[in-house]
Amino acid sequence: MAGIADVARAAGVSKATASRALTGSGYVSEPTKARVQEAAAKLGYVASTAAVSLATGKTKNVGVVMPYVNRWFFAEVLDGIQDALLRHGYDLTLYDARPGTEGRVRVFDEFLARKRFDGLIAVGLEPSDNELDRLIAIGRPLVSVVGVSGTTSVIALDDVNAARRATEHLLDLGHTNIAFVGGGVEGGAHVDGIRLEGYEATMADAGLPACHVPSPASLPGGYAASVDLLGDVRRRPTGIVATCDEVAIGAIIAARRLGLPVPSSLSVVGIDNHEYAEMFSLTTLEQSPREQGVHAAELLLQRFRDPDAPVVEMRLQATLIVRNSTAPPAGIPSAAAGVATTRSVP
Amino acid sequence: MAGIADVARAAGVSKATASRALTGSGYVSEPTKARVQEAAAKLGYVASTAAVSLATGKTKNVGVVMPYVNRWFFAEVLDGIQDALLRHGYDLTLYDARPGTEGRVRVFDEFLARKRFDGLIAVGLEPSDNELDRLIAIGRPLVSVVGVSGTTSVIALDDVNAARRATEHLLDLGHTNIAFVGGGVEGGAHVDGIRLEGYEATMADAGLPACHVPSPASLPGGYAASVDLLGDVRRRPTGIVATCDEVAIGAIIAARRLGLPVPSSLSVVGIDNHEYAEMFSLTTLEQSPREQGVHAAELLLQRFRDPDAPVVEMRLQATLIVRNSTAPPAGIPSAAAGVATTRSVP
DNA sequence: TTGTATGCGTTATCAA
DNA sequence: TTGATAACGCATACAA
Numbered sequence: 001m002a003g004i005a006d007v008a009r010a011a012g013v014s015k016a017t018a019s020r021a022l023t024g025s026g027y028v029s030e031p032t033k034a035r036v037q038e039a040a041a042k043l044g045y046v047a048s049t050a051a052v053s054l055a056t057g058k059t060k061n062v063g064v065v066m067p068y069v070n071r072w073f074f075a076e077v078l079d080g081i082q083d084a085l086l087r088h089g090y091d092l093t094l095y096d097a098r099p100g101t102e103g104r105v106r107v108f109d110e111f112l113a114r115k116r117f118d119g120l121i122a123v124g125l126e127p128s129d130n131e132l133d134r135l136i137a138i139g140r141p142l143v144s145v146v147g148v149s150g151t152t153s154v155i156a157l158d159d160v161n162a163a164r165r166a167t168e169h170l171l172d173l174g175h176t177n178i179a180f181v182g183g184g185v186e187g188g189a190h191v192d193g194i195r196l197e198g199y200e201a202t203m204a205d206a207g208l209p210a211c212h213v214p215s216p217a218s219l220p221g222g223y224a225a226s227v228d229l230l231g232d233v234r235r236r237p238t239g240i241v242a243t244c245d246e247v248a249i250g251a252i253i254a255a256r257r258l259g260l261p262v263p264s265s266l267s268v269v270g271i272d273n274h275e276y277a278e279m280f281s282l283t284t285l286e287q288s289p290r291e292q293g294v295h296a297a298e299l300l301l302q303r304f305r306d307p308d309a310p311v312v313e314m315r316l317q318a319t320l321i322v323r324n325s326t327a328p329p330a331g332i333p334s335a336a337a338g339v340a341t342t343r344s345v346p
Numbered sequence: 347m348a349g350i351a352d353v354a355r356a357a358g359v360s361k362a363t364a365s366r367a368l369t370g371s372g373y374v375s376e377p378t379k380a381r382v383q384e385a386a387a388k389l390g391y392v393a394s395t396a397a398v399s400l401a402t403g404k405t406k407n408v409g410v411v412m413p414y415v416n417r418w419f420f421a422e423v424l425d426g427i428q429d430a431l432l433r434h435g436y437d438l439t440l441y442d443a444r445p446g447t448e449g450r451v452r453v454f455d456e457f458l459a460r461k462r463f464d465g466l467i468a469v470g471l472e473p474s475d476n477e478l479d480r481l482i483a484i485g486r487p488l489v490s491v492v493g494v495s496g497t498t499s500v501i502a503l504d505d506v507n508a509a510r511r512a513t514e515h516l517l518d519l520g521h522t523n524i525a526f527v528g529g530g531v532e533g534g535a536h537v538d539g540i541r542l543e544g545y546e547a548t549m550a551d552a553g554l555p556a557c558h559v560p561s562p563a564s565l566p567g568g569y570a571a572s573v574d575l576l577g578d579v580r581r582r583p584t585g586i587v588a589t590c591d592e593v594a595i596g597a598i599i600a601a602r603r604l605g606l607p608v609p610s611s612l613s614v615v616g617i618d619n620h621e622y623a624e625m626f627s628l629t630t631l632e633q634s635p636r637e638q639g640v641h642a643a644e645l646l647l648q649r650f651r652d653p654d655a656p657v658v659e660m661r662l663q664a665t666l667i668v669r670n671s672t673a674p675p676a677g678i679p680s681a682a683a684g685v686a687t688t689r690s691v692p
Numbered sequence: 693t694t695g696t697a698t699g700c701g702t703t704a705t706c707a708a
Numbered sequence: 709t710t711g712a713t714a715a716c717g718c719a720t721a722c723a724a
Binding site: 013014015016017020026028029032051053055056057 | 709710711712713715716717718
Binding site: 278 | 435
């Protein structure tokens with residue numbers, strides 16, 4: 001509870017000098033600075049954030065808005081943001097804005113309006129026009145990770161490219177009957193649709209028919225969709241491109257359940273490099289949500305230093321990681337199999 | 347950027363009256379209150395949190411400290427806390443305190459000392475003595491979810507009881523050769539050790555030998571440990587009690603890999619009721635981390651209202667959910683099998 | 693029921 | 709290089 005007045009008194013200086021000595025702004029002689037700092041340490045002085053904010057207009061705090069905290073991608077991004085902010089001495093206040101909830105409305109109407117932060121990071125938010133307007137009306141720097149288009153800085157995976165390369169990986173192995181599992185489901189994320197388009201375009205380029213199997217972007221969702229798909233012998237593909245690793249793993253589990261060996265009878269490729277991917281030997285296109293979070297935080301912090309910094313749009317390229325869930329289809333032997341143990345870079 | 351002075355001017359009253367009209371404290375006539383509120387709405391006035399904090403000493407913010415945000419249990423608790431705080435108009439600032447990191451030191455030394463919150467919720471923190479001292483030295487109400495013993499309010503699952511009932515479930519089905527997978531690994535959580543003790547005590551009560559298989563509390567960890575355990579025919583049990591559902595699911599996947607049908611050749615029971623549990627037909631003892639988060643938040647809010655409220659220790663009882671991963675062992679037919687489709691309460 | 697005046701704990705401005 | 713003093717934006721005790 002010691003205030004700066006106590007520190008000043010203990011050090012035998014004025015509040016103003018004490019403040020300068022502690023914040024490092026303005027001229028203070030070395031000896032007095034040392035005296036002040038020692039006094040502050042002895043008293044356990046910590047500046048009141050409220051008073052500092054009121055006086056400086058800065059909160060040393062960053063707001064993070066995301067629709068879910070308990071999903072792999074979001075939790076990883078959050079972890080990355082947290083880590084980067086911590087390093088720079090910034091606090092993080094979290095706003096949960098699950099779509100369609102009353103809470104989300106309140107977040108936009110009340111909570112964000114309080115401006116308890118110097119800037120905002122929106123993760124996978126997919127705001128409505130109205131919500132986007134409010135976000136901008138706040139008048140604080142905004143950086144997005146996925147989900148917001150247009151006027152603000154954005155960091156996101158190049159989804160079309162990732163889906164294309166996943167598809168091409170299977171094409172290169174000799175597959176022609178390839179299905180895409182994911183997206184096309186109510187309440188699903190926009191990215192799933194984009195990845196689907198990447199897959200469809202690639203199949204079209206190869207002159208092959210596309211097959212879309214809708215599925216929620218979750219392990220149980222991918223499992224259920226894949227059981228349906230693979231259970232019907234007439235529709236059964238030799239390769240699956242999944243919209244994310246959880247769906248891909250669901251497909252692998254479904255295949256095992258149906259007695260279809262992976263990869264000899266079915267190849268599966270995902271997008272993410274989820275923490276479970278290695279255990280399932282899943283071939284996947286790695287995106288690193290954690291790094292996306294770090295980038296977002298650092299972009300925002302840089303914006304604090306230079307408010308006129310240009311709006312940047314950062315498109316990350318996924319890295320293909322080949323494991324053991326993909327192989328040439330049953331008919332074709334091991335022509336391109338040599339590739340199957342390498343790990344290539346973007 | 348409109349301040350209360352602008353609102354007061356627009357409504358033709360003093361700042362004091364405007365403040366009273368907006369906060370609801372003190373006497374204000376209905377007509378003027380309405381005028382003020384209308385003016386505030388029109389100007390889009392929102393009180394500066396910094397100024398309010400400085401004037402009242404309250405931040406309307408709660409700090410949450412947890413070692414991980416990207417693990418199922420923690421993410422669920424966080425979600426519950428967030429939800430409850432949102433309903434009461436409180437912000438949430440998050441502090442990541444991963445054990446053994448430099449960041450954790452800074453969180454305790456700098457970040458928490460800033461007291462940007464009216465109270466603190468510690469989730470699974472397992473603080474050192476020194477850390478616990480600091481936590482208390484902050485001088486703000488503290489509520490813990492797991493991980494802190496003693497002097498503060500705590501909400502936690504009754505781990506011993508949960509492990510005991512998981513074990514008894516297998517015993518009731520006729521199993522005698524039951525292993526416990528989980529715990530006993532460096533960096534593991536304290537709860538795993540407690541659950542292990544519950545299992546061991548129950549086995550001892552039944553006059554049966556215990557078998558402990560160390561494992562990290564994760565899906566890959568449980569998978570690896572179970573492959574080892576089940577791969578050795580001489581050690582192979584007919585039942586597994588897992589320290590959590592992720593480990594249990596790892597065990598199920600391992601069993602399938604080894605061609606051991608579940609539940610006919612191996613029964614597996616977990617603790618959690620993880621979101622994947624249903625997909626794997628996992629019998630488990632449900633704890634609800636989300637509700638634990640809600641309870642913790644509400645306990646803290648109540649403490650704000652009544653600072654002298656007694657310290658409470660809330661031990662939650664798990665609920666047995668019987669699915670299809672447990673059955674009588676191969677030898678014993680269907681004596682107690684009728685039970686296997688019911689769902690019992692604590 | 694309303695207005696005036698003061699304080700909350702810092703930083704920032706201006707003289708000294 | 710330092711010190712007195714005025715903001716910062718609001719809530720509140722007290723006076724009217």
